[in-house]
């Protein structure tokens with residue numbers, strides 16, 4: 001039996017290698033020894049630039065792809081030890097909302113069919129029960145019932161993402177992982193979808209993991225932040241601590257690049273020049289050293305390991321011992 005303080009999700013030394021296209025026998029390490037714990041009720045933001053491994057981490061955690069090494073435990077249970085039937089049953093408890101709502105929805109299905117599908121796959125309830133649940137889900141994500149017979153192409157981007165979220169909630173999961181849930185949407189719709197996720201978190205008692213390339217998209221929602229860089233978590237901290245002043249040089253650049261809404265203050269988006277530099281895999285030393293304004297000799301030779309500098313605050317940087 002899991003103990004009371006068991007994290008809902010515990011990841012240890014997770015690695016994922018993908019074969020290099022065109023280079024037989026060679027692979028690239030996309031996740032490199034990720035360890036993290038997500039507790040019930042948390043809203044964990046996993047932030048990093050494109051190619052940092054965020055989506056691969058989410059997919060490995062939910063066993064949508066097989067990790068190359070390490071373990072993933074959900075509620076104290078190692079997912080790799082479950083047989084296919086037990087893993088399928090367990091999937092009810094963790095679901096994913098995908099980045100591109102249109103691509104993630106079957107274009108041939110109506111909203112009703114899309115929301116009924118997970119209930120049917122898991123043999124949940126009678127047809128009447130499912131009808132009620134579909135209407136309840138549409139209400140939960142503020143989708144007008146008049147849209148129930150529409151297909152994804154007949155919906156706006158925001159409505160498509162609401163359907164994606166409703167489908168993710170259909171089985172009443174304990175953990176919902178949203179992969180860049182607003183990046184494909186108009187700016188005017190992004191705040192609505194993020195507010196919806198925050199409300200649903202309360203109503204469903206969810207634990208949320210939000211994957212984002214932008215701190216701005218998650219800054220007012222998350223309780224904890226993990227920053228990824230080239231397949232590693234380089235900083236992890238409670239959101240309140242992080243936004244007062246992140247420790248890692250890369251996190252500081254990310255925060256400086258975050259747009260500010262206070263028009264009386266200068267907008268520091270100009271500091272993006274470092275964050276925008278081309279991302280090449282660094283094979284030796286700290287992965288950030290070619291771009292780091294504070295790099296010193298040891299950074300080129302050795303990889304800094306995450307160290308706890310305060311309770312709940314871990315940083316992988318030689319500036320912190």
Ligand code: SF4
Nearest residue numbers: 286289292299317318
């Ligand atoms: Fe910069 Fe060195 Fe810290 Fe890496 S370890 S972030 S190069 S100071």
